[in-house]
Amino acid sequence: MISPIAFGLPDFPWDRIASAGERARQHSDGIVDLSIGTPVDDTPVLIQQALIKSANAPGYPTAAGLPQLRDAWVHWAKRSTNAHLSVDDVCPLLGSKELVAWLPILFGLNATSIVAIPELAYPTYAVGALMAGASYVTYTDAQSIPDNASLIWVNTPSNPTGQVLNAQELRDIVERGRALGAPIVSDECYIELGWEAEPISVLHPDVCGNDLTGLLAVHSLSKRSNLAGYRSGAVMGDPALIAAIVSLRKHAGMLMPFPIQHASIAALGDDDHVHKQKEIYRARRAVLQPALVAAGFVISHSEAGLYLWATRGDNCLVTVNELAQIGILVAPGDFYGPAGDNHVRMALTATDERIQAAASRLMASAR
Ligand SMILES: Cc1ncc(COP(=O)(O)O)c(C=O)c1O
Known part of the structure; x- marks a missing residue:
């Protein structure tokens, strides 16, 4: 009798805001959906062209990827994270x-x-632990990481809070992980989107x-290249851990298609589009943030990344439903853990026109 892993995983929580979505869609000027951080601006043309140019790809790619792609990541990491x-x-x-x-799973974690x-x-950090049959615990700082941790996730800048860990906080976590013999994996996918703090890499x-x-x-x-639909990222750091990851990904068939590799090389070789996109998000943030404050919200952290993490002191579902009344859909903070009970997360990934519509509605609703 098989027992598919998926049946033991938590449901996708988005169903919980389905009725708020329905309500928001009834707004006479349409919904402003800020609940999911999916990019809406075009993929830069130079990246699209690189994809098209390498459309002829009869052979298998390798799990390690093209040396030119890995080299492009090495140079990007030097420029962007030192x-x-x-x-x-x-x-x-x-x-x-x-x-x-x-x-x-790649690291061989199990029920112990x-x-x-x-x-x-x-x-997904918790989901990954559950997929391996492992357990997870939450921590707030290096001291609260338990002695029996086998793997430590860090996320700076954070989704959902936008919090940026400083060098000392990261050093403390690194020291703690090394003392425990647990790998420290820092998810830094918003590192190029610092607003009021300069994110620093664990590397x-x-x-x-x-x-x-x-x-x-x-x-x-x-996010940095509007490439969510291509599926491209990288993990980097300790070569022994990288070798283990490459080896299992080879067996598991996790191979990046050649056209996506070439598109990624083009994306990594051009900083111009990243600066332009960052300014677009900066402008959207500058429209939404004061409107939220005018509507009685306090913005917590949010010093970097693609979200505003906001509260009016009420339970997050109360706020989700209130905002749905004015046609704005946001994510309840408890999607990200019980400590998010009184916050909502608003993504900056909507068009300028929709962000402006959200700001106007918030201002009009100011209480
Ligand atoms: C913190 C964090 N990590 C990872 C991801 C996954 O991003 P992707 O698979 O598109 O690289 C996301 C997506 O929103 C995220 O917020």
Whole structure:
């Protein structure tokens, strides 16, 4: 008798806001959906062209990816995070979610293993632990990581809170993980979107002291290059851990299609589109943030990343339903852990026109 893993996993929580979505869709000027962080701006043309140019791809790609792609990540990491890496320290991914979900299995975790995840976190860290049959515990700082942790997830800048960990906080977590012999994996997929704080990578020399042992950083092209539909990211760091990941991904057939590899090389070689996209998000944030404050919200953290993490002091579902009345759909904070009970998460990934509509409705509703 088989027992599919999927049946033991939590349901996708979005069903819980289905009725709020229905309500928001009835607004005379249409819904403003800020509940999911999916990019809405075009994929830059130079990336589309690189994809088209490499459409002829009869052979199999390798799990390790093209050396030119790994090299492009090495150069990107040097420019964007000051990490000193070589091509053997990088493995391309089919988007970062793939690694987040599968890493506990790739590392051989099992029913005796404990995965430490941030108190408020992207749900896939917990799902990955459960897929491996392991358990997870939440932590708030290095001291609260339990002695029996087998793997430690870090997420800076954070989804959902936008919190950025500073170099000392990261050093403390690295020290704790190394003392426990637990790999520290830092999900840094929003690292290029700092607003009021400068995000720093776990692989920055000020954090790791140029010693990659036990450390991995996970990156993504989804948000910085409007490439979520292509599925492209990378994991980088300790070459021994990377070799283990590449080896199992080879067996499991997790191979990045050649056209996506070439598109990713083009994306990583161009910083211009990233700066332009960042300014677009900065402008949307500048429209939404004061409107939220005028409507009685307090914005917590949100110093980086693609979300505003906001509260009016009420339970998150009360706020979700109130905002649905004015046609705005947001994510309840408890999707990300019980500590998010009184917050909602609003994505900046809507068109300028929709963000402006949300701001106007919030201002009009100011209480
Ligand atoms: C914190 C975090 N990690 C990973 C991902 C997955 O991104 P992708 O698989 O598109 O790289 C997301 C997506 O929203 C995220 O918020």
